[in-house]
Amino acid sequence: MKETPLSNCERRFLLRAIEEKKRLDGRQTYDYRNIRISFGTDYGCCIVELGKTRVLGQVSCELVSPKLNRATEGILFFNLELSQMAAPAFEPGRQSDLLVKLNRLMERCLRNSKCIDTESLCVVAGEKVWQIRVDLHLLNHDGNIIDAASIAAIVALCHFRRPDVSVQGDEVTLYTPEERDPVPLSIHHMPICVSFAFFQQGTYLLVDPNEREERVMDGLLVIAMNKHREICTIQSSGGIMLLKDQVLRCSKIAGVKVAEITELILKALENDQKVRKEGGKFGFAESIANQRITAFKMEKAPIDTSDVEEKAEEIIAEAEPPSEVVSTPVLWTPGTAQIGEGVENSWGDLEDSEKEDDEGGGDQAIILDGIKMDTGVEVSDIGSQGGPKHWKNGADAPIILSDSEEEEMIILEPDKNPKKIRTQTTSAKQEKAPSKKPVKRRKKKRAAN
Amino acid sequence: MEEETHTDAKIRAENGTGSSPRGPGCSLRHFACEQNLLSRPDGSASFLQGDTSVLAGVYGPAEVKVSKEIFNKATLEVILRPKIGLPGVAEKSRERLIRNTCEAVVLGTLHPRTSITVVLQVVSDAGSLLACCLNAACMALVDAGVPMRALFCGVACALDSDGTLVLDPTSKQEKARAVLTFALDSVERKLLMSSTKGLYSDTELQQCLAAAQAASQHVFRFYRESLQRRYSKS
Numbered sequence: 001m002k003e004t005p006l007s008n009c010e011r012r013f014l015l016r017a018i019e020e021k022k023r024l025d026g027r028q029t030y031d032y033r034n035i036r037i038s039f040g041t042d043y044g045c046c047i048v049e050l051g052k053t054r055v056l057g058q059v060s061c062e063l064v065s066p067k068l069n070r071a072t073e074g075i076l077f078f079n080l081e082l083s084q085m086a087a088p089a090f091e092p093g094r095q096s097d098l099l100v101k102l103n104r105l106m107e108r109c110l111r112n113s114k115c116i117d118t119e120s121l122c123v124v125a126g127e128k129v130w131q132i133r134v135d136l137h138l139l140n141h142d143g144n145i146i147d148a149a150s151i152a153a154i155v156a157l158c159h160f161r162r163p164d165v166s167v168q169g170d171e172v173t174l175y176t177p178e179e180r181d182p183v184p185l186s187i188h189h190m191p192i193c194v195s196f197a198f199f200q201q202g203t204y205l206l207v208d209p210n211e212r213e214e215r216v217m218d219g220l221l222v223i224a225m226n227k228h229r230e231i232c233t234i235q236s237s238g239g240i241m242l243l244k245d246q247v248l249r250c251s252k253i254a255g256v257k258v259a260e261i262t263e264l265i266l267k268a269l270e271n272d273q274k275v276r277k278e279g280g281k282f283g284f285a286e287s288i289a290n291q292r293i294t295a296f297k298m299e300k301a302p303i304d305t306s307d308v309e310e311k312a313e314e315i316i317a318e319a320e321p322p323s324e325v326v327s328t329p330v331l332w333t334p335g336t337a338q339i340g341e342g343v344e345n346s347w348g349d350l351e352d353s354e355k356e357d358d359e360g361g362g363d364q365a366i367i368l369d370g371i372k373m374d375t376g377v378e379v380s381d382i383g384s385q386g387g388p389k390h391w392k393n394g395a396d397a398p399i400i401l402s403d404s405e406e407e408e409m410i411i412l413e414p415d416k417n418p419k420k421i422r423t424q425t426t427s428a429k430q431e432k433a434p435s436k437k438p439v440k441r442r443k444k445k446r447a448a449n
Numbered sequence: 450m451e452e453e454t455h456t457d458a459k460i461r462a463e464n465g466t467g468s469s470p471r472g473p474g475c476s477l478r479h480f481a482c483e484q485n486l487l488s489r490p491d492g493s494a495s496f497l498q499g500d501t502s503v504l505a506g507v508y509g510p511a512e513v514k515v516s517k518e519i520f521n522k523a524t525l526e527v528i529l530r531p532k533i534g535l536p537g538v539a540e541k542s543r544e545r546l547i548r549n550t551c552e553a554v555v556l557g558t559l560h561p562r563t564s565i566t567v568v569l570q571v572v573s574d575a576g577s578l579l580a581c582c583l584n585a586a587c588m589a590l591v592d593a594g595v596p597m598r599a600l601f602c603g604v605a606c607a608l609d610s611d612g613t614l615v616l617d618p619t620s621k622q623e624k625a626r627a628v629l630t631f632a633l634d635s636v637e638r639k640l641l642m643s644s645t646k647g648l649y650s651d652t653e654l655q656q657c658l659a660a661a662q663a664a665s666q667h668v669f670r671f672y673r674e675s676l677q678r679r680y681s682k683s
Contacts, residue, residue, distance in 0.1 A: 288481050
């Protein structure tokens with residue numbers, strides 16, 4: 001769907017309000033929206049809500065071979081997806097610019113800053129390392145995706161536990177979560193992105209812009225910092241000219257904000273760990289607020305299935321016996337069989353799929369006639385079902401499946417030299433069930449439509 | 450909306466205590482549903498069955514691309530995104546099943562040449578995923594106000610090697626001989642869609658279907674009470 005354009009009066013209203021130091025939701029210039037972090041039942045799963053912007057993060061791991069030039073380091077992989085439910089404008093083909101920008105920023109923030117110790121992810125040098133994959137899904141877009149995504153990523157990484165591995169000489173043992181408790185990743189520091197939106201050529205700035213403010217901003221400055229006041233990444237986009245002291249001021253503000261957010265994250269992680277240890281209930285079900293009128297819960301409900309058997313017997317007794325199976329397979333050559341008639345696909349949306357059910361050309365029938373079928377299966381069975389195809393030679397005509405204009409159809413057999421085959425006969429070796437499936441190769445020429 | 454309502458959310462099933470004679474596992478897990486939790490989609494719902502959780506967002510009726518336009522009814526699209534990795538063939542297959550179910554109940558002829566998009570995001574998968582997706586999709590369509598001829602629900606059941614039937618199986622219980630998922634409609638508990646995996650006899654199929662119909666009573670009661678709560682203050 002196309003993005004609804006922002007009306008001029010709304011744009012003017014927002015800019016005038018910003019000039020008067022007012023924001024639509026009542027925040028101050030440097031205020032963040034409420035951040036809410038909730039965890040799922042499996043390790044490494046979290047949902048972060050920054051105001052109304054919602055991001056789901058999940059970390060997973062896998063044992064793979066390492067990269068050739070980094071044989072002793074694990075692999076980190078980040079993937080941020082803008083789900084189509086986040087905004088009507090996010091369609092698969094349409095969001096590439098924004099997506100690339102966000103993904104690149106995430107990578108710079110988390111991978112280049114070396115916040116995860118990749119050396120500790122090595123199991124057997126040069127052979128097996130852990131690949132840590134972080135999947136982030138944007139669920140609702142209300143501005144400032146990058147901040148929410150970076151918080152979700154770092155929270156998920158801190159929450160994640162990977163399976164324990166022990167190496168004894170040549171033997172590597174991978175323990176399941178039941179055998180040994182999974183171990184956390186080794187994280188040096190927590191980089192968090194803070195976004196600053198600039199208006200009127202850099203005169204006014206706002207921290208944590210929401211969706212409307214992002215639409216009218218001139219440029220965006222993103223600073224990724226950790227609580228030790230180390231800048232991990234800094235990016236300015238939109239082509240605004242910033243003065244040096246503006247950038248320094250922003251970095252000071254970012255330092256303060258990152259400290260607050262880091263504290264919030266640590267508290268949330270601690271709470272979750274406490275609940276898990278004490279055996280209390282955890283997971284998304286617990287984070288649904290009970291008082292909300294839009295939320296509803298129901299406890300475990302037993303179902304009475306005592307009359308299930310009687311009902312089933314009744315239905316079966318009244319039902320008709322199943323009809324005979326209609327389509328029989330036709331064996332063209334050993335290992336090449338046809339069941340059914342090949343109708344149009346009903347999957348619906350595949351615009352690139354080749355349509356194979358146009359009328360067949362005459363040459364197709366001639367070639368197939370040349371194949372001697374020595375199988376004893378009646379071809380006329382198939383013919384009598386009346387496919388949507390044309391026949392040229394009466395009841396014995398084969399079903400034509402494509403409009404290929406190729407003169408020659410080669411059917412490769414497992415034990416024959418493909419080059420010798422032209423119009424194929426099967427009188428020589430006939431096997432019931434060839435060990436390898438021969439490949440029917442047809443070069444398709446699409447009719448120029 | 451934060452409200453101070455204290456409606457008792459605990460429902461006791463019709464037959465109270467005691468497991469059914471069929472097997473020890475015939476009960477539905479703890480359900481929870483929250484509607485209207487996302488601000489951008491027209492309708493959204495998060496449905497939780499035990500530890501399985503699916504978030505659904507609905508946009509519609511909205512503008513449709515000319516290539517996908519149908520002259521006399523709405524074009525329904527379903528998109529299912531897994532949590533880890535890129536969507537593959539399994540997701541496409543589930544999307545199709547859910548789309549067929551939705552097309553059977555949504556009154557598309559009231560909104561011709563528009564599109565209704567249902568986007569599903571798997572938040573956690575602990576068994577009965579397709580059933581949970583169906584339930585989330587239904588609640589999201591209701592939240593969006595899309596006209597439907599009936600509500601629908603998804604119920605999954607698993608058949609053990611010794612013939613024991615388990616409703617709403619967890620991931621461990623899904624490693625059974627057969628897993629059957631049914632979509633049932635709310636008016637007459639008729640079957641809208643069935644998706645099965647594994648080996649079972651036709652008697653067992655009918656038994657599972659009857660058990661699913663019994664379970665769907667509870668799911669529809671859950672829908673009704675959840676909506677009653679939502680509209681209790683107008």
